[in-house]
Amino acid sequence: MHVPWVPPCPGFAAHRARNLTQGAGASGRPLGPVRRAQGRTTSAAPVVVLGGGAAGLLAAMTAGRRGRPVILLEKNAVLGKKIRISGGGRCNFTNISENLQKAYHSSLPEGELVEEVQSDGSFFQKAFKRYPPEKFIALVESHGIKYHEKKLGQLFCNKSARQIVDMLQQECLAASVDVYTEAECLSVSAASASGSEAGRFRVVYSKEEETKELHAEAVVVACGGLSYAKTCGATDLAQRLARSFDLKVSGVRPGLVPLRLDPNAWTRSLTGVSLQVAASIGNMSFEEQILFTHQGISGPAVLQASSYWYDHDHPKALRLDLLPYMNEEDVLHWLQRRAESCRNRQSQRRMPASEELARKLPRRFADGFWIHEVSQRLHVSPSAGLEDLEISSLKDLAALLKSWEVSVIGTEGYPKAEVTCGGVSTQELSDETMECKKHPGLYFIGEAVDVTGWLGGYNFQWAWASGFAAGAVC
Numbered sequence: 341m342h343v344p345w346v347p348p349c350p351g352f353a354a355h356r357a358r359n360l361t362q363g364a365g366a367s368g369r370p371l372g373p374v375r376r377a378q379g380r381t382t383s384a385a386p387v388v389v390l391g392g393g394a395a396g397l398l399a400a401m402t403a404g405r406r407g408r409p410v411i412l413l414e415k416n417a418v419l420g421k422k423i424r425i426s427g428g429g430r431c432n433f434t435n436i437s438e439n440l441q442k443a444y445h446s447s448l449p450e451g452e453l454v455e456e457v458q459s460d461g462s463f464f465q466k467a468f469k470r471y472p473p474e475k476f477i478a479l480v481e482s483h484g485i486k487y488h489e490k491k492l493g494q495l496f497c498n499k500s501a502r503q504i505v506d507m508l509q510q511e512c513l514a515a516s517v518d519v520y521t522e523a524e525c526l527s528v529s530a531a532s533a534s535g536s537e538a539g540r541f542r543v544v545y546s547k548e549e550e551t552k553e554l555h556a557e558a559v560v561v562a563c564g565g566l567s568y569a570k571t572c573g574a575t576d577l578a579q580r581l582a583r584s585f586d587l588k589v590s591g592v593r594p595g596l597v598p599l600r601l602d603p604n605a606w607t608r609s610l611t612g613v614s615l616q617v618a619a620s621i622g623n624m625s626f627e628e629q630i631l632f633t634h635q636g637i638s639g640p641a642v643l644q645a646s647s648y649w650y651d652h653d654h655p656k657a658l659r660l661d662l663l664p665y666m667n668e669e670d671v672l673h674w675l676q677r678r679a680e681s682c683r684n685r686q687s688q689r690r691m692p693a694s695e696e697l698a699r700k701l702p703r704r705f706a707d708g709f710w711i712h713e714v715s716q717r718l719h720v721s722p723s724a725g726l727e728d729l730e731i732s733s734l735k736d737l738a739a740l741l742k743s744w745e746v747s748v749i750g751t752e753g754y755p756k757a758e759v760t761c762g763g764v765s766t767q768e769l770s771d772e773t774m775e776c777k778k779h780p781g782l783y784f785i786g787e788a789v790d791v792t793g794w795l796g797g798y799n800f801q802w803a804w805a806s807g808f809a810a811g812a813v814c
């Protein structure tokens with residue numbers, strides 16, 4: 341079924357004017373649409389959206405615009421907590437590079453993923469076709485939000501991520517969505533057909549220390565993943581609900597996360613050193629900065645690669661290409677030229693080889709790398725100069741500089757992970773609507789689903805697109 345994208349609500353301007361005169365948006369409290377559930381213990385609602393983050397807000401406003409009565413339950417006192425802190429406070433809200441086609445993965449075993457991609461054009465493509473970045477950009481522009489491209493197609497707000505949250509709240513208000521904040525969903529179950537309330541599902545939630553319930557015709561689960569629980573209030577509700585409805589949940593683990601290195605390794609002394617590399621795990625490679633930290637290694641290149649580092653069962657090797665702008669042959673020629681030059685200078689001052697490496701790598705890194713990696717692996721003295729190396733050793737050195745295997749012992753976990761990889765298996769959901777194949781009326785969207793994007797606005801783009809897919813039909 342094709343449901344066209346609807347431009348921003350015509351009533352939006354009037355609602356915005358009312359909110360602004362009420363001083364909404366300045367306090368950090370939700371804007372106008374919040375309606376309290378006080379005094380009401382049971383009520384009927386055709387659509388209940390669980391979670392007022394990126395995906396839930398987009399789904400709620402889309403369903404509301406279609407005239408569906410929508411209730412959105414959000415555990416926190418404010419909506420969109422993750423949006424507020426995203427992109428360093430400027431929200432990298434989408435990405436317009438051509439990478440949209442390849443920037444996502446799911447946690448299915450590699451063989452299955454390839455098969456799935458080849459057989460139906462991949463799970464995420466349909467959602468992106470119907471809600472591409474241009475649709476969200478049009479929404480942003482219609483609210484007068486100014487933005488810029490930082491790099492690699494990444495779009496950021498000029499001013500503040502708060503503008504995106506305000507925009508989504510205003511759209512929900514204009515679409516008459518009932519938003520209950522500080523309302524934590526506890527469970528969802530299939531309502532008995534003989535019950536007095538209409539609706540397929542019984543939603544139990546807590547608010548102001550009271551347990552309440554709603555009956556819903558449709559439930560959209562948009563509770564996100566497990567990362568940043570302390571700051572943003574993440575819960576495992578999506579996974580618990582999926583399991584209670586007998587749905588497969590695959591490969592849940594931290595993603596876009598710093599990696600931990602052996603605390604006794606020499607790399608510990610590199611804290612604060614950054615360099616440009618290509619970081620590879622399996623056949624995925626990302627050329628950007630890395631940063632050595634107290635715990636291990638971070639920076640965009642490592643965060644990207646980390647989503648492909650499987651947890652304890654199947655950890656993979658992290659390889660760093662330390663000179664990504666040269667091929668191995670060029671590196672070898674460069675080393676040979678430097679060795680020759682050192683040989684000609686021999687009578688004056690002998691230079692340790694690390695000083696030669698420091699021409700292309702940060703000094704602190706070059707020193708440690710030479711002493712702890714090169715001299716040990718190549719069995720040469722730490723004080724040797726390049727001119728002391730045979731051609732075979734120069735070849736080995738070139739190979740090591742192009743592919744240094746770093747021993748990773750784990751990740752820094754959910755508190756530092758920008759996303760949760762894995763989630764409700766894409767095999768359980770319709771790629772048109774995000775509705776469960778086994779349970780009509782039950783939808784999973786956003787980070788709750790086993791779809792993870794690269795760093796750079798891709799995860800929000802998935803939240804918007806999957807939210808739209810569900811909101812357009814639920």
Ligand SMILES: Cc1cc2nc3c(=O)[nH]c(=O)nc-3n(C[C@H](O)[C@H](O)[C@H](O)COP(=O)(O)OP(=O)(O)OC[C@H]3O[C@@H](n4cnc5c(N)ncnc54)[C@H](O)[C@@H]3O)c2cc1C
Nearest residue numbers: 391393394395415426427432525563564786787797799800
């Ligand atoms: C620090 C940080 C920076 C990021 N920056 C970017 C960026 O710039 N660009 C980008 O594309 N991605 C970014 N991300 C990732 C992005 O924020 C997420 O992928 C995206 O927010 C997922 O949207 P979602 O709606 O699925 O989940 P969330 O945004 O996590 O929303 C889930 C909501 O559900 C609520 N909830 C949970 N359990 C319950 C319950 N039981 N009852 C009621 N409500 C509940 C939560 O409180 C939350 O509000 C960043 C993530 C982090 C942590």
